[in-house]
Amino acid sequence: MSNILNNSKELIVLEMANNHQGDLQHAKKIINEFSKFVDKYKETFSFAMKFQYRDLDSFIHPNFKNSDLKFVQRFETTKLSDDEFLELKNYCTNKGFISMCTPFDETSVKKVIDHEYDILKIASASFDDWPLLTEIVKHKPNNLIASVGGADFDKIKRFYSFMTNNNINFAINYCVSLYPSTDEDLNLSFISKLKSEFTDIRIGFSTHENPSVVKTAGLALHAGATIFEKHVALEDSSKEYYQNAYSVYPEQFSEWIENLFEAKTFYGNSEKRNKVIEKELPALKPLQRGAFVKKEIKKGDLISNKNTFFAIPTDENQITANDFSKFNEIKSTTNIKNLNPINFNNVNFSSTRNTIEEIREKVSTEFKKYNIVIPSGIEMEISHHYGVESFYNFGTVMCTLINKDYCKKVLYQFPNQHHPEHFHKIKEETFILLQGDLTVILNGKSYAMEQGDILTIEREAKHEFYSNNGAIFEEISTAHIKDDSYYSDNKIMLNQNRKSKITFI
Numbered sequence: 001m002s003n004i005l006n007n008s009k010e011l012i013v014l015e016m017a018n019n020h021q022g023d024l025q026h027a028k029k030i031i032n033e034f035s036k037f038v039d040k041y042k043e044t045f046s047f048a049m050k051f052q053y054r055d056l057d058s059f060i061h062p063n064f065k066n067s068d069l070k071f072v073q074r075f076e077t078t079k080l081s082d083d084e085f086l087e088l089k090n091y092c093t094n095k096g097f098i099s100m101c102t103p104f105d106e107t108s109v110k111k112v113i114d115h116e117y118d119i120l121k122i123a124s125a126s127f128d129d130w131p132l133l134t135e136i137v138k139h140k141p142n143n144l145i146a147s148v149g150g151a152d153f154d155k156i157k158r159f160y161s162f163m164t165n166n167n168i169n170f171a172i173n174y175c176v177s178l179y180p181s182t183d184e185d186l187n188l189s190f191i192s193k194l195k196s197e198f199t200d201i202r203i204g205f206s207t208h209e210n211p212s213v214v215k216t217a218g219l220a221l222h223a224g225a226t227i228f229e230k231h232v233a234l235e236d237s238s239k240e241y242y243q244n245a246y247s248v249y250p251e252q253f254s255e256w257i258e259n260l261f262e263a264k265t266f267y268g269n270s271e272k273r274n275k276v277i278e279k280e281l282p283a284l285k286p287l288q289r290g291a292f293v294k295k296e297i298k299k300g301d302l303i304s305n306k307n308t309f310f311a312i313p314t315d316e317n318q319i320t321a322n323d324f325s326k327f328n329e330i331k332s333t334t335n336i337k338n339l340n341p342i343n344f345n346n347v348n349f350s351s352t353r354n355t356i357e358e359i360r361e362k363v364s365t366e367f368k369k370y371n372i373v374i375p376s377g378i379e380m381e382i383s384h385h386y387g388v389e390s391f392y393n394f395g396t397v398m399c400t401l402i403n404k405d406y407c408k409k410v411l412y413q414f415p416n417q418h419h420p421e422h423f424h425k426i427k428e429e430t431f432i433l434l435q436g437d438l439t440v441i442l443n444g445k446s447y448a449m450e451q452g453d454i455l456t457i458e459r460e461a462k463h464e465f466y467s468n469n470g471a472i473f474e475e476i477s478t479a480h481i482k483d484d485s486y487y488s489d490n491k492i493m494l495n496q497n498r499k500s501k502i503t504f505i
Contacts, residue, residue, distance in 0.1 A: 002119055002333060002470055003142065003169065003200075004046070004098060004119060005140075005145075005170070005171050005202055006118075007046055009045055009046045009173060010042075010045050010221070011045070011046045011047075012045045012046070012228050013045050013047075013049075013145075013206075013228065013229040013230070014034055014038075014048065014049050014230060014232045014253075015035035015048050015077065015122075015206075015229055015230060015232065016031075016049060016050060017050075017052055017231055018078040019079065019232065019233040019234075020078065021078055021239070022078035022079055022080055023239070024087065024088065026234065026236060026241060028091055029098070029234055030232060031049060031088070031091055031092050032095070034231075034258070035097070037250055037257065038096075038255055039427055041257060041261060043267065047096070047097060048097055048098035048099065048100040048118070049092040049097040049099065049121060050087060050102065050119075050121060051089070051102070051142040051400060051475050052123075053085070053101055053102065053103045053108035053111055053112055054075055054103075054104045054105060054108060055105050055108050055111075057078060058105055058107060059074070059075070059105050059126045062198050063424070064136050067475075078117050078308055082111070082115075082218075082234075083168065083405050084117060089101075089115060099116075099429075100117060100119040100120075100121055100145075101115070101117040102120075102121040102126075103136075104123065104125075104126060105134075106135045109135045109136050110131065110135075110139070113141065114312055116139065119141075119144070119145060120144050121146070122144065122146035122147065123147060124148065124149030124177045124206075125148055125149075125150075125177075125251060126176050127146055127150070127155065128159065130160070132427050132459070135487055137162075138165040138383075140167075142169060143169055143170075143283055144168065144169065144171070145169075145171045145172075146159065146163075146170065147172075147177075148174060148175055148176075148235065149176060150177050151185070153193075153197075153271055154457070155350070156194070156259060159172075159203075160198055167464055170201060171201055171203065171227055172194060172198065172201060172202075172203055172204070173203075173204035173229060174188075174191045174194060174204065174205050174206070174209075174225070175205070175206035175229075176188055177208070179208050179245060179251070180209055180210045180246040181207070181208045181209050181246075182386070183209075183213075188205070188220050188223050189223065191220055192224055193204070193207060193222050194224075202227060203224055203226065204225050204227025204229055205217065205220035205225040206229040207220075207225070208246040209246065211245075211246070211248045211252045211285055212252070215259055217230075217256060217257075217259065217260040217263070218259050218260050218262070218263025221263050221267060222263065230248060230256065231244075231247035231248065232247060232248055233248070234249065235248060235253045246327055246442070256490065260271070261391065278464035280343060286314060287289075288312075288314055288321065288322055289310035289311055289318070289320060289321045289418035290310065290311065290312065290313070290314030290318040290342075291303070291309075291318065291321065291324070291341070292309055292310070292339055292340065292342065293303055293336050293337060293338050293339060293342060293424040294306075294309045294338070296335070296336070296338050298332065299336060300331065300332060301332045302331055303332055303344075304324070304331070305324065308342065314341075315343065317343045317344050318341045318342065318343050319347065319349075320405065321341065321347070327351050327352045327356060328349065328350070328352075328353070330342075330348070330350075331348045332346060332347055333346060334346050335368065343504060351479065352388045355388050356500050358360065359397065360505070361378055363380070363504065364373045364469065364505065366472065367410075367472070367500055369413070370434070370472060372410065372434065372435075374399050374403070374410060375502050376505060377501075378400070378401060378504045379396060379399070379400060379504070380398070380399050380501070380502050380503065381397070381398050381400065381499055382397050382498055382499065382500045383395050383396050383398070383419070384499075384500065385419075385420055385489075385490070387495075388500070391417075392416075392417055393416070393418065394417070394418055394419070394420060395417060395419070396411055396419045396476070397412040397414075398410070398411045398412075403479060404479065404480055406476070406477070406478065406479065407427075407475075407480045408474065408477075409473075409475040409477075409480075410473075410475075411467065411472070411473050411475055412437070412471070412472055413466070413471040413472075414470055415467060415469050416467070416468065417466060417467060418464065418465075419465050419466065420464055420487055420488070420489055421441070421462055422462070422463070422464070422487040422488065422492075422494060423459075423460050423461060423485075424457075424460070424486070425459060425477050425486065426459065426478070426479075426484045427459065427477050427479070427481060427484055428459050428477060428478050429457050429477035429478075430455065430456055431454070431457070431473050432452075432453075432473060432475075432477070433449045433451055433473045434473055435472040436451075436467055436472060437449070437450070437471060438456055438465055438467050438492070440463055440468055441463065441465070441467060442455070442457060442463045443461055443463070462488065469487075
């Protein structure tokens with residue numbers, strides 16, 4: 001099962017660890033019991049069952065085998081054979097679980113690969129075990145998840161770099177390796193930091209809280225986690241199999257996942273938000289001020305604040321104050337008497353907003369491509385000399401960074417776009433080409449600028465410019481003065497709406 005980490009569903013990992021107690025039948029009971037609680041959520045989440053592999057012959061030092069050391073005793077008394085693990089893997093797959101396994105040594109890495117687990121997991125204790133990591137990347141697992149318990153940010157960045165350079169499909173789980181973790185230990189905000197730093201991988205949360213704590217997964221989801229790992233166990237008092245301090249029983253798991261499901265429902269997504277907006281708009285319409293005629297409107301008149309007023313009640317098909325914008329043009333298609341509502345079926349309604357915002361996004365993308373930094377909040381001026389519909393043939397885009405006694409702008413010229421001939425009576429300006437190609441026709445003479453070229457345009461010098469493949473250039477000038485551009489084509493001079501202004505984002 002490849003590319004599991006690319007699935008859009010959140011992944012819930014049920015960690016068996018050694019809670020199978022070395023008892024194959026007990027392990028199957030755990031899988032069976034927990035499968036009953038996950039079935040109702042399979043439309044929303046994906047589910048994996050995770051095991052752990054250790055080659056005890058090499059993992060435990062010969063001098064300490066059969067000792068009473070806590071972990072030595074734990075691992076030796078809960079050992080399962082390879083055949084038993086394969087039987088468990090197949091059992092959990094048949095129950096609809098994705099299979100997942102953590103190898104703690106090089107021999108176990110090969111075994112995880114040979115047993116064809118869907119996901120290979122790296123435990124926190126092995127996060128910077130470089131001999132083990134080197135062995136893992138040799139086998140190029142299809143899906144890898146690593147927990148970062150005990151790792152500072154520098155270690156995490158090294159791990160990220162190592163896996164990225166080896167072209168491994170991987171995710172990182174935030175984890176607090178304290179068993180159990182207290183509320184004060186959790187620091188779930190670190191998930192947001194991982195999410196913002198490593199934007200191209202999934203971030204998860206491996207949890208070791210007290211079994212009674214059920215809210216953390218929902219909080220982790222809101223912080224950006226999309227993988228959730230929880231230790232699971234099943235009591236059997238006749239065999240003296242009991243719960244540890246961080247593993248959940250089925251009923252506790254049910255409460256935990258229901259809390260996560262509710263959090264996901266509350267959190268939603270942008271697509272669901274759009275559906276909600278469709279419900280909100282009719283509810284808001286009666287609260288919006290409708291447009292009414294203040295001064296009798298004739299067929300063909302432009303409708304603006306000058307000949308309208310806004311009030312309630314508002315009809316369902318009525319234009320509202322919310323429809324009046326510098327980007328919108330509303331023209332009457334009929335005579336409308338004083339005090340009457342202005343309805344959509346009485347007007348032609350056109351808007352340039354989408355086009356202007358599209359231009360902004362395209363220019364922003366080009367600036368980012370070449371590391372041209374424009375401070376957020378700077379005004380972007382879009383010149384469309386013959387109308388917005390002809391912008392990509394005739395026009396330019398300029399961002400004014402400063403305008404005092406001196407002025408600095410950054411301009412973008414789209415491919416095959418022409419800025420028509422004009423001159424300035426007051427302003428003197430100098431162009432510096434940063435990227436692309438720019439041809440300036442100055443007093444009838446053509447100058448083909450290349451990257452780094454500088455060209456000064458004196459006052460009253462007629463000039464026009466165009467680009468074949470697109471251009472980014474600076475304009476350094478004396479102060480920019482409004483209405484100091486005089487175009488040779490009088491149609492442009494008569495066009496009072498030849499500029500649109502929008503904030504650069």
